[in-house]
Amino acid sequence: MRHHHMNSPGFGRPGGWQQAHVPDAGDATEWFAGRLPDDWFTGPATVEVDREEITVVGELPAPDDTSAAAVDGRISRFRESTRPDRMRIADEAEARYGRKVAWGATVGERHVLFTHLAVPVMTRLRQPERKVLDTLVDAGVARSRADALKWAVRLAGQHSEEWLTELREAMKKVDDLRSEGPQI
Template sequence: MITAEQSEQLRAWFAERLPADVYETLVSVTADREEITVVGTLPAAESAGEFRERTREQRIEVAREAEELYRRKVAWGVRSGEETTLFTHLAVPVMTRLRQSERQVLDTLVAGGVARSRADALAWCVRLVGSNTDAWLADLRGSLEEVHRVRAQGPDVSGAADPAKPAPE
């Protein structure tokens, strides 16, 4: 997870490097350990497909620079009205251990045609939780940022003496 300050720095970095005609407005820049996702509004009367073709070279150039600097892949998306379309984004495998009752939930979603596989069912569950608990997740993220801020203000323990070693005479 990145802090709000880091997120704002990323947004500023992309806003500075993206040519003015790529997006009408830069909506969001979000990141996790693997990927940075950049979303902007489509210019008036342009489709996502037209946008994708027209801006490909510009986006590739910015993505290469960002990937080298931030060591993360860059995904792109567009927003038109309330609809957001992402392209070139990652699907990252996540290892987890589930008990039988939890696996049965996933299997029920697969059997019911809600998902094609357990992986799709798990992704569906994560999206459902995310969409129904946005405010709570935002509070949790804010709390984590506060923890990071307080830790950064604490003493530097990396150079602390090892109590197992005798002190120099």
């Protein structure tokens, strides 16, 4: 018997794809732009939001010596010297948006994420899907089924980014229309 769960709080997601009880983070980019020290990055930080996490990545000024070691040193210096401030800002953002904050830095082509969530995703795969993952593992493309799944999701995301963007915009429009409609 499962039906007794239907009315318990937190079951399902009112509003379809929007997660229940997670504050809206639509203004996170603006909030971080106002909150981050002006001298941290060469321009505005890139702020990415999903249901669990906000990722904040900024471009650092390149060192005169652009060797890999010098660039890694620059990123490491930023990471260490800003840690207490980053933790304080992350706590404020988590209180405001109900999500963890991950930080990263970029120097030229080098991108480093300092901390980020690996959110476990429950999935039930039938044999044909498991065979695909096992083929990727057997071929050495991935170290494990989890890695293979991550690889497949990234690939799908890259090849359908335009479609996914359209889908997100359409979902937002439905949410806006729903909120403007009669309250029943």
